[in-house]
Amino acid sequence: MQHGTAKDLTRRETFELFTPVTVRFCDTDKLGHVNNVSIVSYIEAGRCDLYYKLMQEAGTDATIDFVLARAAVDFRREIFYPGAVEVGSRFLKLGNRSITTGYGVFLGVTCVATAECVNVFFDMSARTSIAPTGRLRTLLEAAVAR
């Protein structure tokens, strides 16, 4: 990947991992469409899937937690009940003590929302932010470069 090339989160091709999420009736609001807060819960479903699969692959670094520091969501189209979406998730940028991830919420081929999140690496026993090392960092560097 050329340095500085931003990923286009509105395209399915940007993602390898897709998490299915079924739309529930109570996700709608009085405006008749799926509420924005529900869309944020879909993106969380993708993010947790991404981190669970990473930690499974990393194996030994289980004492590290990823604390969500920031979530920025762009709402692009309305979603209606009933239906199901797929959330594409990927790693975007690796910092020293934090990582940025990107998301696209798709209704078939149509992108209805995108998001970027920042998580901070956190040592749960020492209760401080840390820089990941070893196999976890190697995996993250490879994931960001893809």
Add this chain to the structure above:
Amino acid sequence: MQHGTAKDLTRRETFELFTPVTVRFCDTDKLGHVNNVSIVSYIEAGRCDLYYKLMQEAGTDATIDFVLARAAVDFRREIFYPGAVEVGSRFLKLGNRSITTGYGVFLGVTCVATAECVNVFFDMSARTSIAPTGRLRTLLEAAVAR
């Protein structure tokens, strides 16, 4: 079916319609499992699916609404994230102005919750409860007898 035989909502065989629901991370609570309120939202997903399909089949009776009057849920086993459940839904008993429906929430073959709901038939233009007639009643009678 013998008259008066109660349906066993813990068995998959009791149901023809199954609605898939994906478990979201935010469905969990501080006890570590899926929160009971989230399980109620799964059952609602099944109930709405059941009524949407009925109304599609009934065609012309679209001015009738089904107002939820009562929901009784039995929580039988814990559910954990991540995962997906299937909600079995069926009509149980047809009254003059109300109908009772039954639900089973399944994690594979294991029943994790059952529920019975009562909905009242409601004429949206007249704003009163009504007794369904014609094709809608015929469909409901057949569904209850199955």
Add this chain to the structure above:
Amino acid sequence: MQHGTAKDLTRRETFELFTPVTVRFCDTDKLGHVNNVSIVSYIEAGRCDLYYKLMQEAGTDATIDFVLARAAVDFRREIFYPGAVEVGSRFLKLGNRSITTGYGVFLGVTCVATAECVNVFFDMSARTSIAPTGRLRTLLEAAVAR
């Protein structure tokens, strides 16, 4: 109280404990009113408040958990955004290994929903249901009798 007299959950006078709950925009659904699942979350807010206060008073029995086994909710009136409700909560009936609680959701003086829940006493270390003893049972017997 005369033995066997059922409590009228639609009356504020039935309750001593009231838990305020603010209605959120995302509690509404596409029918324009507060969704039934949200009302169940209001009742949970009352139930947790009731048990937290009991455990504070009981002090020493903190290894006992109250596992929700059943919730039966009667939806009596619509609720609309914006607003706030108060959930009245009380103990109704003490069994050997379970307890029944009652709830009324009030919008001012109007009761919009009532509920009965059954919780099972659970020993968290032994992982089995148990019969509460000592100060906890005394407190529960007094609460049911009020």
Add this chain to the structure above:
Amino acid sequence: MQHGTAKDLTRRETFELFTPVTVRFCDTDKLGHVNNVSIVSYIEAGRCDLYYKLMQEAGTDATIDFVLARAAVDFRREIFYPGAVEVGSRFLKLGNRSITTGYGVFLGVTCVATAECVNVFFDMSARTSIAPTGRLRTLLEAAVAR
């Protein structure tokens, strides 16, 4: 206000409008704290309050809707059940066809989260974005300048 001065959303003094939100048990997640999606619902409670009060004051421009286009949330501290927060909300920047709003979520004097949202003005009859005029624009200009 001097041009370019950013508002400090972590300070209560930045806000005139505060919306109370009660924390519900089901807002927690398996990490033991209030889930991030729930915090987004608190911010929505503030945003809707802000727009409802604006529209009440504006009176005649009721055919305009405010469509949420973007929400960026910074999670600064954990929130725990039970409790209640106050969401401070204010207008930050007025564009031609959009408006930026700012939020601070407070637990007493402690700021636990901040957010910025962008809403697009939308003519509901013409189904297109529009530039607000008249009394509504005057009110918004005054609100941003405060």
